[in-house]
Amino acid sequence: MTRAGPVLLRLILLAVLVALAFAPVLFEGSRALDTAARLCVMIVLAASFDLLLGYAGIVSFAHTMFFGMGAYGVALASLHMGRGPEALLAGTAAGAAAAAVLALVIGLFSLRVRAIFFAMITLAVASAVAVLVSQLSTLTGGEDGLTYRIPRALTAAETYGTIPAFAVGPIAFDGLRISGKIANYYLVFGCALALFLVMLRLVASPFGRVLQAIRENDHRAEAVGYSVLRYRIGITVISAVIASFAGALYAIWLRYVGPDVTLSFDLMIDILLMVVIGGMGTLYGAVIGAVLLVLAQTYLRELMGPNLLESLPPAIADLPVLPELLNPDRWLLWLGVLFVLSVYFFPAGVVGRLRGRRA
Amino acid sequence: MTTDGVADPHRPGIGARIGAAMPWLLVPLIAALGGLAMVVQAMPGPEETLAALLRTPDLWADRAAAALPAIAPSWITLTLAGLAMGMMIFLMASGLTLVFGLMDVINFGHGAFVSLGAFVAVSVLARFGGWTASTDLALNLAAIGLAALVAMAVAGTAGALFERVIVRPAGGSHLKQILVTVGGLIIAEQLIHVIWGPAEIYIDRPAALKGAIVFHGAALETYRLLAVAAGLTVFALLALVLRYTRIGLIVRAGVQDGEMVQALGYRLRGVCVAVFIAGSALAGLGGVLWALYQEVVTAQMGADLMVLVFITVIIGGLGSVTGCFLAALMIGLTQNYTAFVEPKLALVSTIAVLVLVLLWRPAGMLARQSGRMS
Amino acid sequence: MLRTLDLAVRFGGHRAVDGVSCHFRQGEVTAIVGPNGAGKTTLFNLISGQVRASAGRIELLGEDITRLSVAARARRGIGRGFQQTSLFPNLTVRENVRLAVQARQRKGGRMLRRADADRKVLAAADSVLGQVRLAPQQHRLASELSHCNQRKLDIAVLMALEPRVFMFDEPTAGMSADEAPGVLDLIDGLRRDRNRCVLLVEHKLDVIRALADRVVVLQDGRCVADGTPAMVMESAAVQAAYMGQELADG
Numbered sequence: 012m013t014r015a016g017p018v019l020l021r022l023i024l025l026a027v028l029v030a031l032a033f034a035p036v037l038f039e040g041s042r043a044l045d046t047a048a049r050l051c052v053m054i055v056l057a058a059s060f061d062l063l064l065g066y067a068g069i070v071s072f073a074h075t076m077f078f079g080m081g082a083y084g085v086a087l088a089s090l091h092m093g094r095g096p097e098a099l100l101a102g103t104a105a106g107a108a109a110a111a112v113l114a115l116v117i118g119l120f121s122l123r124v125r126a127i128f129f130a131m132i133t134l135a136v137a138s139a140v141a142v143l144v145s146q147l148s149t150l151t152g153g154e155d156g157l158t159y160r161i162p163r164a165l166t167a168a169e170t171y172g173t174i175p176a177f178a179v180g181p182i183a184f185d186g187l188r189i190s191g192k193i194a195n196y197y198l199v200f201g202c203a204l205a206l207f208l209v210m211l212r213l214v215a216s217p218f219g220r221v222l223q224a225i226r227e228n229d230h231r232a233e234a235v236g237y238s239v240l241r242y243r244i245g246i247t248v249i250s251a252v253i254a255s256f257a258g259a260l261y262a263i264w265l266r267y268v269g270p271d272v273t274l275s276f277d278l279m280i281d282i283l284l285m286v287v288i289g290g291m292g293t294l295y296g297a298v299i300g301a302v303l304l305v306l307a308q309t310y311l312r313e314l315m316g317p318n319l320l321e322s323l324p325p326a327i328a329d330l331p332v333l334p335e336l337l338n339p340d341r342w343l344l345w346l347g348v349l350f351v352l353s354v355y356f357f358p359a360g361v362v363g364r365l366r367g368r369r370a
Numbered sequence: 371m372t373t374d375g376v377a378d379p380h381r382p383g384i385g386a387r388i389g390a391a392m393p394w395l396l397v398p399l400i401a402a403l404g405g406l407a408m409v410v411q412a413m414p415g416p417e418e419t420l421a422a423l424l425r426t427p428d429l430w431a432d433r434a435a436a437a438l439p440a441i442a443p444s445w446i447t448l449t450l451a452g453l454a455m456g457m458m459i460f461l462m463a464s465g466l467t468l469v470f471g472l473m474d475v476i477n478f479g480h481g482a483f484v485s486l487g488a489f490v491a492v493s494v495l496a497r498f499g500g501w502t503a504s505t506d507l508a509l510n511l512a513a514i515g516l517a518a519l520v521a522m523a524v525a526g527t528a529g530a531l532f533e534r535v536i537v538r539p540a541g542g543s544h545l546k547q548i549l550v551t552v553g554g555l556i557i558a559e560q561l562i563h564v565i566w567g568p569a570e571i572y573i574d575r576p577a578a579l580k581g582a583i584v585f586h587g588a589a590l591e592t593y594r595l596l597a598v599a600a601g602l603t604v605f606a607l608l609a610l611v612l613r614y615t616r617i618g619l620i621v622r623a624g625v626q627d628g629e630m631v632q633a634l635g636y637r638l639r640g641v642c643v644a645v646f647i648a649g650s651a652l653a654g655l656g657g658v659l660w661a662l663y664q665e666v667v668t669a670q671m672g673a674d675l676m677v678l679v680f681i682t683v684i685i686g687g688l689g690s691v692t693g694c695f696l697a698a699l700m701i702g703l704t705q706n707y708t709a710f711v712e713p714k715l716a717l718v719s720t721i722a723v724l725v726l727v728l729l730w731r732p733a734g735m736l737a738r739q740s741g742r743m744s
Numbered sequence: 745m746l747r748t749l750d751l752a753v754r755f756g757g758h759r760a761v762d763g764v765s766c767h768f769r770q771g772e773v774t775a776i777v778g779p780n781g782a783g784k785t786t787l788f789n790l791i792s793g794q795v796r797a798s799a800g801r802i803e804l805l806g807e808d809i810t811r812l813s814v815a816a817r818a819r820r821g822i823g824r825g826f827q828q829t830s831l832f833p834n835l836t837v838r839e840n841v842r843l844a845v846q847a848r849q850r851k852g853g854r855m856l857r858r859a860d861a862d863r864k865v866l867a868a869a870d871s872v873l874g875q876v877r878l879a880p881q882q883h884r885l886a887s888e889l890s891h892c893n894q895r896k897l898d899i900a901v902l903m904a905l906e907p908r909v910f911m912f913d914e915p916t917a918g919m920s921a922d923e924a925p926g927v928l929d930l931i932d933g934l935r936r937d938r939n940r941c942v943l944l945v946e947h948k949l950d951v952i953r954a955l956a957d958r959v960v961v962l963q964d965g966r967c968v969a970d971g972t973p974a975m976v977m978e979s980a981a982v983q984a985a986y987m988g989q990e991l992a993d994g
Contacts, residue, residue, distance in 0.1 A: 070548045120725065124732045125688075127476055127544050131680035135724065138677040139717040146714040209856075217846050217854040217862070224843050227832035234792065234830070235905065236818035236847040276673070280556065287549060335564045344560035351553035354546055355539055 020365040024295060027302055031200055035193045036174075039185075042309075048196055050305045051203035052261045057285040057297035058210050059253035064283075065292030066214055067246045068226035069122075072279055073133035076140050077114065077251040079273035081106035081258030083144070083151065086268040089159040096162050103259040107252045114251035118244035141274045156269025165195035165263065199260045206253055211294060213249070222246055223292075281308075284346055287353050290360025299361050311342065393692075393735040397699045400723075404452075404707030405445045411711050412437035446588035448706045454594035456702025457601020458663065461656030463679045463686075463694050464608060465649015471625035471689025473642045475537055476544060479551035480653055480679070481672030482558035486528055487521035487654025488661035488671060489566050492573050494520050502576040510576035514596075514662065521658045522651035528558075529650025533643055555673060562669040570668040573661065597659050604652065605695050612691065621645060625689050678705075681720050685727045687737030697727075697735065745770045745941045746909050751790055751800035752965075760786040762965035763800070768909070773935055773942040775952045775973070778962035784945045785827060787962065788911055791943075792824035793817045804908070818847070823907025827914050827945075829894045833887035837878055837897055840886050842869040844904035869904060876900040876930060892923040899930050910934055910942045916951060924951075931955060949977075 030037060034047035056078055063069045084106025085099055092098035117136060121128040144151045151157065163169055169191030176186035187193075213219050225232045225239050233239045262268050272278070281304055289300025335341065357363055413433040414423045423429060466480045494517040495502055501513035536554040540546040574580075575593055582589040612618035620641050624631045632638050653672075660675065661667045682701050686693030701720050708719040727735060746768040753761050761783040768774050776784050789795040791802060793814035801810045809817050818824070832840050845868045846852055846859070860866070873879045876896045881889060886897060895915060902910055915931060916924040932955060934942055946952055952959060952973055959976040961969035969976050 064545075068545050070545060120728060124728075127688075128684060130476070130478070130548050131684055132724070135677050135681050135721055138674075139721050142717045143714065212858070213855055215858050215860070216856060217851045217859045217865075219855075220839070220843060220846070220859045221852045223835065224832050227834055228830060230794075231826075231830045231832060232843075233814040234794075234818055234824050234826075235844050235901065236815050237852050238813065238815040242852070280552075283549070283552065340568065341560055341564060343556060344564070347553050347556035347560060350556065351536065351550050354549045354553065 017366060020295070020362060023365075024298060027298060034200075035196060036184075036187060041192075044192070044196055046305065046309050048199050048264045049261075050301060051199050052257050052264070053282075053285065053301040053305055054298050055203045055206045055257040055260070056254055057282050057289070057301045058207055058294050059250045059257065060282050061286045061291060061294055061297045062210060062214070062222075062246055062250045062253070064286055065290075065294075065296070066219060066226065067222045067243060069243060069247065070130040071133045071247070071250075072130060072276075073114075073117065073137040073140075074250070074254050074282055075274050075276075075279045076133075076137040077110040077254040078258040078261070078278075079140075079144070079268070079270075080110045080113070081255030081260075082262040082268045082273045083157075083258075084109065084255070085259045085262035086157045086159055087150075089161060090157060094160040094162055096164075099161065099259070099263055102262075103256065106259055107255045110251040110255035111248050114248045115244065118247040122240055122243050122247070137274075137279070138276075141270055141276075144274060145270045152269070154270060156267055156272070158267045161195075161263055161266055163191065165191050165198065166266075167192040169194070195264060199264050202256070202260055206256060207294070207298075210253065214294060218242070218245070226292075284350055286360075287350055288346075288360055290362030291358060293359065293362045296360045296362040303361075307342070311339065393696050396735075397696055397703070400700050400703045400707075401449055401452075404448070404703060405441070407707060407711050408441045408445055408448075409434055409437050412441050443586065443588035444710065446586065447590065448710055449703065450590050450594050450598070452703035452706035453699060454591075454597040454601075454663070454702070455705060456699035457597050457605075458656050458659050459675070459678055459682055459702055460601055460695050460698035461604060461659065462653045462675060463682045463698055464604070464691055465646075465652045466679060467683045467686060467689055467694045468621070468625075468645050468691060469642075469649050470683070472621060472638075472645055474542065475540075475646075476547055477537065477551045478548050478676070479532065479536065479553075479555035479558065480649075481674075481676040482532075482555050483525040483529060483650040483653035484657035484660065484672030484675055485559065485562055485667070485669050486672075487525045487657030488667040489562055489571075489669075490521040490524045490654070491517040491658040491661055492566075492571050492667055495573060495576075502574065505577045507578040510578045511596075513576060514579075514658070518655055518658045521654045525654025525657070526647045526651035529647045529653075530643065532558075532650070533646045537646070559669040559673065566669075570666055572666050575662050575665060579662075593663065597663065600655075600659060604655070605691075608691055617641060617644070677717070678720065681724050684734055685724055687731075687734030690734070690736035693734060693736030745805060746791070746943075747803040748787075748791070749801045749803070751787070751797055751802060753786060753790055753795055753798045759965050761790060764962070764965070764967050765800075766960060766967060766970070768941050768943060770908075770939055770941045771935075772957045773931075773944060773955050774958045774960055775944045775946050775956035776960050776962060777946060777952065778968075782962040783965040784962055785913060786965075788824065788913055788943070788945060791909075792822050792911060818905070818907075819850075821908030822911070823902045823905045823909060824911045825898050825902050825913055825915065827917065829891070829898050831886040831894060831897060831901070834885055836883055837886055837889065838869060838873065838882040840897055841872050841900050841904045842866065844901045845869045845872070848905050872900050872904045875903065875933075877926075892919055892927070895919065895927055896930070899927065903930075903934075908940060910940060912943070913945045914947065915944070916946075916948065928955065 060074045063071050085102035088098040088102025121132040145154050167190045171189040174187045177184050221237050229239050285300030285304050290296025414420050498513045501509045536550050540550050579593045582591045620636050682697045686697035704719050704723050705716050709716045748766050751764045845865045956973050959973050969979050
């Protein structure tokens, strides 16, 4: 179940792990490091969503809300407690506690009657919270969000040492100052890796197996003696807490939180796309989906950018709608199509394809 | 016969009768509560806090009497606004709840038809600029009527396509339905961008529908009256069709027990498709009215409105048109009173209503009580 | 062991089960028979909790379980099989049984240990798979099994639960003549264990003769006869009930 499967899939996952582990050395520039950190966070966020969607068969639209709770927890604690590590810990803990309580309440309310209520109620609650956050500007900074200071040890101002430049054969290395920013990156990477490993263990545990049984046939699971409601609420809470941890990491990395980066419906759609296109119920699918989407969002525009439109033959460029369909701003259209096709034809997504087996 | 004091269902006691009437009583109750909240808010005099006033009960009667005439016109205006909003939400929600009741399909892409209807109406109204610029009410209504008809036709056609391409292949799995209909929503929003461009579009309400009638000092916007009339008409038509026509009978029976109807030989599939198309067309109509109400359209407007629509169908009870109607009015009223008293809490207040209703009836106000056999 | 007292349930105005009082003793195989719509499956649903009773009570070993959830009843020893085979289709045969063992051993809440590292659970699962002769197919998905093997797996899941009360709803439905005996042997094997009680909804008279110690006849939701197979088959009430059914079936 949790084996990564065939060679190609393992190689891809290994490549992602190596690239992320050595990102500060392998890629130059702060933008690449930003992308790598964002990727670490998104992998955790998407994987924790997969716990719900792929393993328990529950659709939630409030995952970004829990993500935002972790992020705002760190931001508010850093603003009000000062720039110490204890602020980061307290903020993370408070965000996680709030996420757990809210997830429990939503779960009790909506899963008790009909599992289908859950999708609708999470959508409503998440919208209400997003509106509230953008309006309670004295507390949350409103639409502008909050900027705050984190411990100096995690910022570019701190220097821990340097790796000297060297050249071995054709490989030349320019040298690297090991700054607090890099320490910050490894904090994010280390925590993300740990959380991912915890999730891998969770889905292979007796608890994780019961979730899969419930997804397959909840009546039977109940008749065998598993209280379906308790397990569903349990995974809802766990998934919310992990999402809040991901949010806390993102807040520590960005030193900024705002509704658009943590709470928006667009981000929720991104997570859905990552998990479904990568492959539901595999966790590794979340990795692959997150890599595809984050890289595409960061680099696709400049790769295909305006060149593509200019390179169209005039016969096509003069057609009324077609050029607009190929506009890079409309890439979500094609992702949407890919998403629907994935649900129908490759429910195990890219990972399922690589494993060469039906889900 | 039962022996442990279970009331005979054929002779409901007074409690059961109040319980049955309660969904209908909740709408005026919310209107009254809204008025009460407005009066309480208006009670403190200058230099006086509400908290201080609340500690001196002997002042209450005087202050309330003083606040009442000042607040009454606003209350009337807001009540009309709330009813108008509720009617528009009802239009968008009715199709969703019927489709669920009949086909057990939950359509997260329903909002796409709202947006589509709105954009189509914008295009139609732009063609008939002369009719909308005229101050002749009849010409204005003709323009809106025409726009509404075209929008409903387009939304209905899109609904037929959506049902065939997106919904039907998903089968009975709710998980798949939610996922593919969200995917359909993304695609639909992007296609609207492709056709109408990425920017929001501002439109003007037809000239004769811009003003308001003054009634006992309260301003009643003409357009809101129109929206209420449209909503009531659709509700009445739906109720009549469901009650007195053959297709209505099949739909009602199908909501009760789909397998039974199929066993009796009715082609439920065709009825389902028809209901889906009608629901999409109604959502398109809701979109037209909403667009003229807000005087701006965006591709996301449908998805944004779905939040209120979902709250409405859950409160009403999935599958119940009457429940949906009452819930929509409750939501519209609650939103408008709260927006007046404490604007930040408008959306949160509707969720509070949802929570209270679910505490009272866990499956919604008028949901079919589930005592089904496995 | 299991007792129902004036058990009744209404669907709308229809009384599907209407005042059934029965005592099912341990070590006994009870067949529940009756024409279609007599309330047999509904009685099963009431006992295992899928349907809540409108009136009356259900006791297991003296404990009132009328208001308990399905899962709580299962944990107390009600093992329910279904007429429509109900499995975890996209999990392996072994995983289906393993999940049942895991439920009996109350290990479903463990989150940080690997499920496949628990030898006690795996050994119990393998033993059951051996008994029902599904060991060769244990790594296939449940949905890939033949109908007959799916029913066997259904029984294996029940056996893995080691319930106090086994409930089989037409265990041989849809099976060919040479497939049915294998399944019936499995049920017959359960009789040797005198601590259990077996409830069987069954139409086929030969199955009832071969397996049942006692027959309860339901008609229109009421218990119209109760006794040994020989006694009950003779009685006029059963004749009437069964004649009715044969006419309906024909």
